[in-house]
Amino acid sequence: MGTNLDIKVHHLTRVEGHGDIVVNMRDGVLEKARLEIVEAPRYFEAMLKGRNFHEAAIITSRICGICSLGHQMTSFKATEQALGLEVSEQTVLLRKLLVHGATIQSNVLHALFLAAPDFLKVGSVFPLVGTHPEVVKAALRMKRLANDIGEVVSGRAVHPISCVPGGFTQLPSAKSLAVLRERLEKQMLPDLVFAADVVATLAGEIPDFTRETEFISLRSDDDYALYDGDICSTDTGRVPDSEYRRMSNEFIVPHSTSKHCKVNRSSYMVGALARWNNNHDRLCPEALGVAAKLGLKPGCHNPFMNTVAQVVESVHCCLDAMAILDRLLAAGIRDEVPNQDPTRHGTGIGATEVPRGILYHEYTYDRQGRITAANCIIPTGQNLANIDDDMVKLVPEVVDRGEAAIAHLLEMLVRAYDPCISCSVHMLDVKFTR
Amino acid sequence: MANKPRVGIFDFTGCEGCELNQLNFEDQLLDILEHVEIVEWREAMDGRSETLDIAFVEGALSTPDCIKRIHEIRRKSKVLVALGACAVQGGINALKNIRPIEQVREEVYGQDKYLFPTLPALPLSAVVKVDVNVRGCPMTQLEFLKVFTALVMGKAPIEPGNAVCTECKLKDNECVYEKGMICLGPVTRAGCDAQCPTFGQYCTGCRGLVPEPNIGAMEEILVAHGLSMDDARKKLQMFNANQLEGVS
Ligand code: SF4
Numbered sequence: 001m002g003t004n005l006d007i008k009v010h011h012l013t014r015v016e017g018h019g020d021i022v023v024n025m026r027d028g029v030l031e032k033a034r035l036e037i038v039e040a041p042r043y044f045e046a047m048l049k050g051r052n053f054h055e056a057a058i059i060t061s062r063i064c065g066i067c068s069l070g071h072q073m074t075s076f077k078a079t080e081q082a083l084g085l086e087v088s089e090q091t092v093l094l095r096k097l098l099v100h101g102a103t104i105q106s107n108v109l110h111a112l113f114l115a116a117p118d119f120l121k122v123g124s125v126f127p128l129v130g131t132h133p134e135v136v137k138a139a140l141r142m143k144r145l146a147n148d149i150g151e152v153v154s155g156r157a158v159h160p161i162s163c164v165p166g167g168f169t170q171l172p173s174a175k176s177l178a179v180l181r182e183r184l185e186k187q188m189l190p191d192l193v194f195a196a197d198v199v200a201t202l203a204g205e206i207p208d209f210t211r212e213t214e215f216i217s218l219r220s221d222d223d224y225a226l227y228d229g230d231i232c233s234t235d236t237g238r239v240p241d242s243e244y245r246r247m248s249n250e251f252i253v254p255h256s257t258s259k260h261c262k263v264n265r266s267s268y269m270v271g272a273l274a275r276w277n278n279n280h281d282r283l284c285p286e287a288l289g290v291a292a293k294l295g296l297k298p299g300c301h302n303p304f305m306n307t308v309a310q311v312v313e314s315v316h317c318c319l320d321a322m323a324i325l326d327r328l329l330a331a332g333i334r335d336e337v338p339n340q341d342p343t344r345h346g347t348g349i350g351a352t353e354v355p356r357g358i359l360y361h362e363y364t365y366d367r368q369g370r371i372t373a374a375n376c377i378i379p380t381g382q383n384l385a386n387i388d389d390d391m392v393k394l395v396p397e398v399v400d401r402g403e404a405a406i407a408h409l410l411e412m413l414v415r416a417y418d419p420c421i422s423c424s425v426h427m428l429d430v431k432f433t434r
Numbered sequence: 435m436a437n438k439p440r441v442g443i444f445d446f447t448g449c450e451g452c453e454l455n456q457l458n459f460e461d462q463l464l465d466i467l468e469h470v471e472i473v474e475w476r477e478a479m480d481g482r483s484e485t486l487d488i489a490f491v492e493g494a495l496s497t498p499d500c501i502k503r504i505h506e507i508r509r510k511s512k513v514l515v516a517l518g519a520c521a522v523q524g525g526i527n528a529l530k531n532i533r534p535i536e537q538v539r540e541e542v543y544g545q546d547k548y549l550f551p552t553l554p555a556l557p558l559s560a561v562v563k564v565d566v567n568v569r570g571c572p573m574t575q576l577e578f579l580k581v582f583t584a585l586v587m588g589k590a591p592i593e594p595g596n597a598v599c600t601e602c603k604l605k606d607n608e609c610v611y612e613k614g615m616i617c618l619g620p621v622t623r624a625g626c627d628a629q630c631p632t633f634g635q636y637c638t639g640c641r642g643l644v645p646e647p648n649i650g651a652m653e654e655i656l657v658a659h660g661l662s663m664d665d666a667r668k669k670l671q672m673f674n675a676n677q678l679e680g681v682s
């Protein structure tokens with residue numbers, strides 16, 4: 001049958017940054033189905049060169065406003081490893097608390113503000129203010145509280161202030177942490193359960209599409225790994241983060257200002273669904289209960305379920321944040337200053353899970369504590385090849401639905417990945433000085 | 435008011451943190467939506483619009499396509515607001531301007547550097563007329579709300595011209611210089627309530643330079659506090675690389 005398709009979604013909406021969906025089919029033969037990344041390149045490597053270790057996280061957090069906290073954490077880990085800066089247990093707990101706040105904030109924003117309108121067949125969250133006010137209000141309350149975690153612990157939710165390499169310039173009071181603990185239990189948890197119920201009612205709208213792929217995320221023995229862990233692939237298991245280049249393997253394609261990645265197959269997926277597939281056994285029972293309710297099962301290969309996985313892990317993040325706060329409050333907040341006296345100089349790697357997937361930073365420092373080489377590999381860049389592969393499988397399956405419906409489905413697909421196109425186009429150095 | 439102002443929100447080269455901060459008005463968002471009609475916002479909604487009363491624009495201009503788009507936005511908007519350090523001064527992006535652009539492109543894309551056109555990162559005001567600045571990296575919500583209210587009421591918002599140090603003193607902060615740190619508060623435009631020193635950090639100058647900044651004196655202070663002249667310069671460049679080239 002001679003089907004012809006010509007789809008071009010110029011500047012995809014409800015994602016961060018600029019991308020175009022392009023599909024061409026001639027006489028039933030798919031010539032092209034892909035996401036073209038047209039975001040302006042930003043050249044962060046050029047900005048980092050020669051900068052000292054106090055500035056690295058300040059600069060790299062500007063790669064992405066939504067993941068600014070994640071970039072900071074990953075940056076600190078790389079810097080601290082390179083310079084031999086040990087941090088206290090209190091610092092690690094506070095950082096994990098920040099990571100939970102940032103994960104909840106981003107996941108809720110995506111699931112309820114950016115993806116839900118698709119399932120309710122509207123073009124944005126704004127009409128939902130009239131038709132589903134209680135959903136919008138719950139989402140706003142959750143976002144507020146998630147942001148408050150950032151504000152209380154680090155001074156500001158977007159581009160945090162007080163967390164620095166080696167620790168914190170200022171510590172939150174025990175009282176403010178106790179208030180957070182109370183609000184998480186009394187407000188966040190019920191709101192999340194409500195959000196899960198809302199998603200459950202929309203579950204029938206989630207497209208039934210699967211494509212076997214490789215999933216890569218962090219994994220650790222004692223945690224649902226977000227702040228720290230080994231790199232883990234569903235195909236080949238666990239390796240230390242020193243192998244991150246092999247486990248990302250960037251290359252340039254002409255249709256994208258952001259580099260693509262592949263490891264054991266032509267593509268792999270990172271993000272909440274990858275974390276779920278790798279680490280569901282590390283989730284708390286409440287989160288597993290929500291997963292069961294939403295029909296999310298281990299070994300899920302439907303990328304549209306990424307949004308569901310985001311809701312599930314938010315429940316875990318909320319409960320784990322409460323547990324961390326209990327530990328901090330039981331021990332009492334100890335006054336301490338950041339440890340910023342380097343004991344060595346060289347290369348350090350940080351690998352952290354940010355909402356959209358695994359993020360790597362690697363820096364090399366000279367004896368003056370200045371950066372001589374840097375590399376960052378961002379989750380959305382890692383997902384791009386997987387998105388293209390999904391499109392190539394999906395388009396022929398739905399080809400008789402007509403161009404408009406296919407275009408909409410492809411937009412939903414891309415949005416399900418929660419892509420952060422602006423940060424995928426940071427483009428850091430890939431060459432290292434020997 | 436008879437007709438609600440029609441508002442568009444746009445982004446160029448930046449991290450979209452300022453846009454995110456607009457979604458972070460959890461307590462006021464529903465009220466804001468009562469007073470305006472948001473007709474174009476790619477990050478949050480589908481659809482485009484041909485005429486606008488107010489355009490909020492985030493990000494620096496860094497490609498030929500950016501230049502084309504900002505002209506279109508200017509043409510269809512009555513008031514154009516630059517949102518955040520990238521749009522107002524070029525922000526962090528302008529750090530790429532201090533080295534030869536060809537070298538920068540090659541370091542990142544190697545022999546594929548010609549695939550992706552690029553320009554030095556510029557503030558909006560380098561290309562079109564900007565009516566209002568909302569400063570900061572990210573812009574503060576309080577300031578955005580003030581500017582927004584003024585615009586909706588048809589008034590011109592006022593930009594602070596004093597230095598961050600004055601706000602820091604008003605907050606009774608211990609000056610971070612007393613703690614052996616350095617700070618750009620003396621040459622940075624106020625309006626953030628000295629956020630960073632209040633949280634024990636130094637001011638990195640995200641709100642841009644005060645009018646007629648004394649850069650020489652600032653460099654001397656930094657050098658007196660242990661920085662080399664080169665490092666002092668680098669500190670000042672962080673958010674103000676474009677302006678420094680112009681002022682010194
Ligand atoms: S901490 Fe910075 S902003 Fe505050 S008074 Fe000192 S120099 Fe000025």
Ligand code: SF4
Nearest residue numbers: 626630637638639640
């Ligand atoms: S203190 Fe300085 S760096 Fe911090 S928000 Fe204010 S102007 Fe920006």
